[in-house]
Amino acid sequence: MLFHACHCLYVPPHVLDNLAKAGVGNAQLTLNQDKQARRKRNAKEVSTEVLAGIATAGEGPRTTWDCENQWVQRVNRVRGEGGPSTSDDAVNNAYDYTGQVREYFGSLERNSYDNLGADIHLNVHFGQDYNNAFWDGDELTFGDGDGTIFVDFPNSLDVVAHEFGHGVTQFTANLDYYSQSGALNESFSDVFGSAITQHILGQDAGEADWLIGDEIMGPELYGEALRSMKAPGTAYDNPIMGKDPQPDHMDDYYPGPFDNQGVHINSGIPNKAFYLVSTAIGTDKATLIWYHALQNLWATAFFNDAVAVFAESARVLTKDEKVPLGSAQTVRSAFKAVGLPY
Amino acid sequence: MPCHQNTKIGGALTTRIDFECSGGYANLRLTYHADTSELPQTLAEEISSLVESSGFFNIQPSDLAPSTPGPPDVFFYRLSVSEGRSKQSLSCSDVTAPATLHPLLALLRKLALDQRRRATGPNAGPE
Numbered sequence: 001m002l003f004h005a006c007h008c009l010y011v012p013p014h015v016l017d018n019l020a021k022a023g024v025g026n027a028q029l030t031l032n033q034d035k036q037a038r039r040k041r042n043a044k045e046v047s048t049e050v051l052a053g054i055a056t057a058g059e060g061p062r063t064t065w066d067c068e069n070q071w072v073q074r075v076n077r078v079r080g081e082g083g084p085s086t087s088d089d090a091v092n093n094a095y096d097y098t099g100q101v102r103e104y105f106g107s108l109e110r111n112s113y114d115n116l117g118a119d120i121h122l123n124v125h126f127g128q129d130y131n132n133a134f135w136d137g138d139e140l141t142f143g144d145g146d147g148t149i150f151v152d153f154p155n156s157l158d159v160v161a162h163e164f165g166h167g168v169t170q171f172t173a174n175l176d177y178y179s180q181s182g183a184l185n186e187s188f189s190d191v192f193g194s195a196i197t198q199h200i201l202g203q204d205a206g207e208a209d210w211l212i213g214d215e216i217m218g219p220e221l222y223g224e225a226l227r228s229m230k231a232p233g234t235a236y237d238n239p240i241m242g243k244d245p246q247p248d249h250m251d252d253y254y255p256g257p258f259d260n261q262g263v264h265i266n267s268g269i270p271n272k273a274f275y276l277v278s279t280a281i282g283t284d285k286a287t288l289i290w291y292h293a294l295q296n297l298w299a300t301a302f303f304n305d306a307v308a309v310f311a312e313s314a315r316v317l318t319k320d321e322k323v324p325l326g327s328a329q330t331v332r333s334a335f336k337a338v339g340l341p342y
Numbered sequence: 343m344p345c346h347q348n349t350k351i352g353g354a355l356t357t358r359i360d361f362e363c364s365g366g367y368a369n370l371r372l373t374y375h376a377d378t379s380e381l382p383q384t385l386a387e388e389i390s391s392l393v394e395s396s397g398f399f400n401i402q403p404s405d406l407a408p409s410t411p412g413p414p415d416v417f418f419y420r421l422s423v424s425e426g427r428s429k430q431s432l433s434c435s436d437v438t439a440p441a442t443l444h445p446l447l448a449l450l451r452k453l454a455l456d457q458r459r460r461a462t463g464p465n466a467g468p469e
Contacts, residue, residue: 071441129452132368163367177412259365260365
């Protein structure tokens with residue numbers, strides 16, 4: 001027995017971790033559930049839309065909250081699932097883009113970020129001049145930017161999909177936000193941001209710009225981006241932000257302590273691999289492989305671990321005729337091009 | 343612990359600020375170091391006021407220190423403040439910081455960017 005009433009584990013977490021690596025699915029699920037329970041012990045809410053019979057339970061109803069520039073979440077509920085648009089672009093864009101992201105994951109047969117139809121809470125106008133957006137474990141939060149270097153974080157599908165992607169990762173591999181597992185965590189979010197944006201815009205891999213964050217650049221940094229999946233290290237070079245530190249190969253791997261040992265830096269390496277696979281077989285097919293792999297990774301996975309899982313996912317999906325024959329070889333070649341496995 | 347004299351400017355104690363902000367969606371890395379005795383009086387008073395309203399010196403650092411890396415894309419902060427005989431250093435994130443501390447963090451982020459602009463702008467002197 002793995003659970004009893006107090007949500008304690010009879011099996012120690014490190015044993016579950018090893019079982020998860022060996023592909024024992026229930027162990028991975030149990031580990032994720034335990035970590036989630038330890039992190040946030042909020043009671044699961046039932047949205048008023050579900051109670052009123054407007055939304056179907058299991059479709060991840062959206063609730064948008066206006067933080068009214070306070071440093072607090074969920075201040076004023078301004079739009080619920082199915083509710084009318086408002087005069088506030090931040091509210092409407094967060095709502096609409098989240099709907100597109102939810103629908104994309106629905107096409108992958110995923111029901112909200114947790115695959116159980118969790119309510120999706122969106123906080124806009126968080127704080128004052130807040131140059132950021134984040135996923136905190138159960139809701140998305142967006143700042144307005146300071147209007148100079150960054151603007152309107154919820155007005156970018158890239159940003160919304162990226163943060164929602166962290167939720168998906170939390171309820172699948174639950175990659176630790178540190179070092180290589182953290183870089184994989186960040187990379188998966190950039191992958192979903194790019195893939196969903198391309199899907200909505202009807203772009204193929206050749207047409208896409210493969211830039212992350214270009215839509216939120218303010219007047220002072222207009223034309224820059226935060227990351228480039230096509231050419232990591234080239235997204236920006238300016239006095240305010242410095243130079244893009246992302247490597248595109250393991251030869252330039254960042255081993256230092258900043259940014260939780262480089263989660264936003266070393267993500268450039270798997271990002272480049274995804275770009276290469278996408279240009280070979282198409283972004284939607286590459287995303288199928290990546291999403292399949294995400295469900296088979298584990299919290300402490302390193303880059304070398306992930307390469308093997310990506311290749312295996314490609315092989316399985318090839319057998320199921322979901323991706324073209326030769327995709328496993330394409331994946332291995334892409335990772336070899338970025339120096340993996342090392 | 344270094345001894346700080348109770349030097350007053352405009353009726354307020356001078357304050358030493360050492361601030362670092364890192365991470366976030368854009369992976370910013372901002373630092374700000376200042377002694378309020380060297381700042382315009384209005385700004386010095388604003389900083390001191392926010393230090394006071396945040397209850398900074400009464401915060402238990404262990405209450406705010408993140409116990410695990412993450413959550414994803416939050417800012418992480420290291421802040422040391424010395425004011426008279428009071429000195430406090432703490433680490434926190436956007437989700438562990440209390441709402442009362444956020445206005446001070448927001449001002450220090452802005453000042454860090456302003457300092458960087460002055461250091462790299464057209465009128466910046468040689469390094």
